[in-house]
Amino acid sequence: xxxxxxxAEHHHVGPGEPPHIHHMDTPTAYGAAKLGMWLFLATEVLLxxxxxxxxAIMRYYHLAEFHDASHHLNLxxxxxxxxxxxxxxxxxxxxxxxxxxxDNKGVIRNFGISVLCGLAFLVIKSIEYTGKxxxxxxxxxxxxxxYEYKNFLGLYYxxxxxxxxxxIIGMVIMVIYGILPARQNRYSGRYYTxxxxxxxxxxxxxxxxxxxxxxxxxxx
Amino acid sequence: MAAHASSSAAGxxxxxxxxxxxxxWSWLSSTDHxxxxxxxLSSIMVFFILGGIAxxxxxxxxxxxxxxxxxxxxxxxxxxxxxxxxxxxxIFLFVVPGIPATIGNFLIPLMxxxxxxxxxxxxxxxxxxxxxxxxxxxxxxxxxxxxxxxFYAPYSTTTSSNVSLMVFAAFVLxxxxxxxxxxxxxxxxxxxxxxxxxxxxxxxxxxxxxxAIIQTVATPVVGMTLLLIIAERAFGAGIFDPTxxxxxxxxxxxxxxxxxxxxxxxxxxxxxxxxxxLPVFSRKPLFGYKMVVISSMAIAAVGFIVWAHxxxxxxxxxxxxxxxxxxxxLVAIPTAIKVFNWVSTMYKGSISFKTPMLYAMGFVFLFMxxxxxxxxxxxxxxxxxYHDTYFVVAHFHxxxxxxxxxxxxxALHMWFPKMSGKxxxxxxxxxxxxxxxxxxxxxxxxxxxxxxxxxxxxxxDYPVQYQTLHTISTIGAYLNGFGYTFALVNLLWTAKFGxxxxxxxxxxxxxxxxxxxxPPIHENFETIPVVTEDPYNxxxxxxx
Numbered sequence: 221x222x223x224x225x226x227x228a229e230h231h232h233v234g235p236g237e238p239p240h241i242h243h244m245d246t247p248t249a250y251g252a253a254k255l256g257m258w259l260f261l262a263t264e265v266l267l268x269x270x271x272x273x274x275x276a277i278m279r280y281y282h283l284a285e286f287h288d289a290s291h292h293l294n295l296x297x298x299x300x301x302x303x304x305x306x307x308x309x310x311x312x313x314x315x316x317x318x319x320x321x322x323d324n325k326g327v328i329r330n331f332g333i334s335v336l337c338g339l340a341f342l343v344i345k346s347i348e349y350t351g352k353x354x355x356x357x358x359x360x361x362x363x364x365x366x367y368e369y370k371n372f373l374g375l376y377y378x379x380x381x382x383x384x385x386x387x388i389i390g391m392v393i394m395v396i397y398g399i400l401p402a403r404q405n406r407y408s409g410r411y412y413t414x415x416x417x418x419x420x421x422x423x424x425x426x427x428x429x430x431x432x433x434x435x436x437x438x439x440x
Numbered sequence: 441m442a443a444h445a446s447s448s449a450a451g452x453x454x455x456x457x458x459x460x461x462x463x464x465w466s467w468l469s470s471t472d473h474x475x476x477x478x479x480x481l482s483s484i485m486v487f488f489i490l491g492g493i494a495x496x497x498x499x500x501x502x503x504x505x506x507x508x509x510x511x512x513x514x515x516x517x518x519x520x521x522x523x524x525x526x527x528x529x530x531i532f533l534f535v536v537p538g539i540p541a542t543i544g545n546f547l548i549p550l551m552x553x554x555x556x557x558x559x560x561x562x563x564x565x566x567x568x569x570x571x572x573x574x575x576x577x578x579x580x581x582x583x584x585x586x587x588x589x590x591f592y593a594p595y596s597t598t599t600s601s602n603v604s605l606m607v608f609a610a611f612v613l614x615x616x617x618x619x620x621x622x623x624x625x626x627x628x629x630x631x632x633x634x635x636x637x638x639x640x641x642x643x644x645x646x647x648x649x650x651x652a653i654i655q656t657v658a659t660p661v662v663g664m665t666l667l668l669i670i671a672e673r674a675f676g677a678g679i680f681d682p683t684x685x686x687x688x689x690x691x692x693x694x695x696x697x698x699x700x701x702x703x704x705x706x707x708x709x710x711x712x713x714x715x716x717x718l719p720v721f722s723r724k725p726l727f728g729y730k731m732v733v734i735s736s737m738a739i740a741a742v743g744f745i746v747w748a749h750x751x752x753x754x755x756x757x758x759x760x761x762x763x764x765x766x767x768x769x770l771v772a773i774p775t776a777i778k779v780f781n782w783v784s785t786m787y788k789g790s791i792s793f794k795t796p797m798l799y800a801m802g803f804v805f806l807f808m809x810x811x812x813x814x815x816x817x818x819x820x821x822x823x824x825x826y827h828d829t830y831f832v833v834a835h836f837h838x839x840x841x842x843x844x845x846x847x848x849x850x851a852l853h854m855w856f857p858k859m860s861g862k863x864x865x866x867x868x869x870x871x872x873x874x875x876x877x878x879x880x881x882x883x884x885x886x887x888x889x890x891x892x893x894x895x896x897x898x899x900x901d902y903p904v905q906y907q908t909l910h911t912i913s914t915i916g917a918y919l920n921g922f923g924y925t926f927a928l929v930n931l932l933w934t935a936k937f938g939x940x941x942x943x944x945x946x947x948x949x950x951x952x953x954x955x956x957x958x959p960p961i962h963e964n965f966e967t968i969p970v971v972t973e974d975p976y977n978x979x980x981x982x983x984x
Binding site for chain 1: 554555556558559560562618622623625626627629630631656657659660661663664665667668671674675676677678679684685686687690694963
């Protein structure tokens with residue numbers, strides 16, 4: 221979102237040229253967009269911080285239940301998703317280097333892989349959710365047999381659900397600000413801000429999962 | 441885009457940001473920070489009026505013991521709805537965007553010599569998020585929420601009223617606030633005019649900077665908390681609801697982690713406004729500029745670690761109660777530094793009692809009352825007695841109305857010539873100030889006494905022994921309301937029909953915003969100014 225200003229009015233300029241922004245020069249615009257994105261990521265961290273904090277406190281109250289409920293999560297699928305997201309973060313980082321070298325095809329290729337990884341992550345996540353629903357461990361189809369797991373699972377769905385939403389947003393950002401402009405050879409060593417910011421956002425999505433996975437699947 | 445609006449002006453009518461494009465759509469789609477200021481101002485005033493009406497309905501009901509207006513306030517539930525409406529509208533829709541998003545939008549680029557904020561389109565997006573949040577909140581009031589603006593669990597997770605929709609509205613409004621704060625931080629970092637170093641920034645910019653940090657850092661926390669309330673209501677996530685193994689005190693902690701700093705979002709910019717006004721009308725440099733700056737940042741920082749002083753009787757441990765009591769006392773230090781700086785600025789100054797100056801001086805007085813009564817409430821033993829009484833209500837209104845709203849009024853009068861290009865009538869605006877100032881004190885001084893005598897808040901009825909003070913308070917509330925109406929109608933009328941054109945710099949101020957035309961052109965300055973000296977050099981050179 222913060223990158224809006226940086227990509228404003230890009231139809232006025234030729235391929236690889238930074239956009240003309242009426243109220244500041246190009247280096248300032250780059251600095252502004254980058255600072256804006258980092259601040260936005262800070263707010264995202266704080267958004268999740270509330271749930272990490274709630275998790276810590278709920279776990280303290282219901283230690284045994286959290287422990288048991290955690291074993292009902294599908295560890296292999298969770299681990300697979302971790303690997304997928306880590307790899308997608310790597311290709312996102314590569315995409316930035318490609319953009320800086322003016323290799324627009326490289327941006328498309330690497331962001332493309334990241335987006336596909338995001339898709340794979342969501343498919344696996346929905347397999348996990350469906351499995352849970354099957355066993356009556358899902359909102360609306362709660363089986364009262366698992367009543368004591370409710371606190372753990374409630375947080376599990378809030379945390380992974382919001383994270384999945386961020387995965388979707390990240391994929392959309394990479395397509396709109398990375399892949400589509402790159403198809404028009406938009407990026408060069410002089411202008412690659414949106415690619416860098418999209419990758420930053422994707423790294424955050426990855427980073428949050430890096431904390432969610434051990435917390436939910438391993439520690440419990 | 442602007443193509444040198446001023447040079448292309450044909451005839452005697454100068455082009456400025458108000459008239460360089462016309463039509464309603466040119467306003468609604470404008471990314472000009474000055475026009476967005478007007479969008480915000482007109483929107484928040486709607487909720488100021490609605491929230492004010494709710495307050496007057498409550499005060500009317502409380503004018504006498506027993507039912508006073510049973511046709512409107514039927515029972516305790518209706519009364520709950522009115523104070524919830526008052527709280528939600530005033531806090532989320534009026535005061536939080538009050539100074540930061542309105543005055544801040546107008547002044548920050550002008551004061552730092554920039555053409556606009558860093559992300560103009562994001563700025564407009566924030567405004568529309570505000571509108572969407574306001575609309576959702578309005579829809580939620582169809583099945584009126586009766587939780588109070590704090591949405592405490594477990595009532596908020598169990599009541600059948602539209603809590604989910606209302607907290608979602610607050611979440612959207614919070615997002616708007618976050619993006620505004622983010623925008624301002626980047627603007628102040630990146631777009632300062634040449635020569636405008638950090639220690640040359642006007643104190644309003646420093647105050648807005650501190651505010652923006654709080655907006656960006658604290659708001660996500662309450663946003664998520666509100667979403668968790670929805671999750672709790674929608675599928676019983678078991679986080680806040682004690683019957684499902686959740687912890688309602690956790691919800692209070694998370695809520696106040698934002699909602700205490702949010703009072704600094706409301707009042708810090710008002711500090712900045714007062715810091716701008718006092719030197720101009722005292723013709724003296726601001727006393728202790730560095731300390732004013734440091735104290736703003738200190739208030740923002742300390743404000744983050746005092747939240748549980750709202751929860752002394754909520755069942756927190758003795759240790760944390762003591763901790764939060766002590767750190768709350770710490771807030772008094774930077775706040776007192778500010779008051780001393782303001783008073784010292786006026787000391788032996790050449791004071792002229794123009795309307796903005798009256799508001800600023802009124803602010804200093806009211807805020808001092810607010811601060812000292814806040815110290816009573818920070819004391820553990822005393823707070824157990826005062827908690828949930830009218831004493832708290834009065835203290836809160838001294839900070840927020842006496843601080844933030846008076847600060848907003850001060851700013852509207854101070855920069856009115858710049859915003860509209862017109863001069864208002866001093867006599868009318870001074871009369872309005874006198875009305876609302878006297879009315880305000882008449883409303884809330886009796887409430888301090890009522891609180892000390894044990895009158896609990898949020899009750900729609902009371903024993904007859906409290907009646908005299910309640911009646912005085914109600915009379916004060918009406919005077920207060922008339923005062924605001926009078927002041928705002930005066931400004932509105934002047935903006936529309938006023939004949940007296942404002943010069944560039946009617947108060948002979950050193951601020952950058954006064955160096956451009958009144959009202960400014962679309963891109964603010966004909967040429968970007970270069971700053972060569974500290975702010976507020978009144979009486980130092982030949983300015984004065």
